[in-house]
Amino acid sequence: MTWRGLVERAYAAKGDGARARFAPGADRRRLDEVERELGAALAPDLRALLAESDGVLDVLELDGRLVPSTSLIWSCDAILSANRIDLVGSPNRAVPRNLIAFAGAGADGIVFAYVRAEPNGAIVAWYPIEDRCQPVASSLEEFLRGWTAGQIAV
Secondary structure (H helix, E strand, C coil), X not given: CCHHHHHHHHHHHHCCCCEEEECCCCCHHHHHHHHHHHCCCCCHHHHHHHXXXXXXXXXXXXXXXXXXXXXXXXXXXXXXXXXXXXXXXXXXXXXXXXXXXXXXXXXXXXXXXXXXXXXXXXXXXXXCCCXXXXXXXXXXXXXXXXXXXXXXXX
């Protein structure tokens, strides 16, 4: 299985004309640098996905043009940025240090993240307004399938 193939199949199953736009993969040196700056290892699945594509954009077809909508998975730069500073739109709350955020929900500053101590564990949605986490998927694969299909809601 490739992550690119999994994402493409998830979008095809969705059937609404949305698709993913992939970037060149992050090289090993860049991924090591991200882990060093985060002070923790990336989850193996997330690291593998970023090696295939340094972030994945959700794009929509409008009037025959592909228009970027949002990020399905953040790039290495965006992951570092979100895990370093307060999130725009959140009430002065930074991502908790026990999480590694890798995607945004697009509403109320909610992010999807791994718990640092459990990098192969569940993916959670962190709600900054309430400062609470809720499990949303048991793996990155389940998250990608569920989020693109609208089966995961925040």
